[in-house]
Amino acid sequence: MDLKIPKKTRENILLLAEGKNIIWVVGYRTSDNYKIEDSTETILYVNITRQGNNFEF
Helix, strand or coil: CCCCCCHHHHCCCCEEEECCEEEEECCCEECHHHCCCCCCCCCCCCCCEEECCEEEC
8 A cells, every 4th residue: 555556556466475464565565574684583585487477486
């Protein structure tokens, strides 16, 4: 909502979430709650590739 992305565009955006918590709005931004900091002990690396209308994880 904060990014003011049009509704039609939002329907096609991928989200990475943990339960109801959005971690990453793919292609836009990462939640401040999940950003890497000096105190971070574990990192999840996610690679998403788009090929035409398909995505590979």
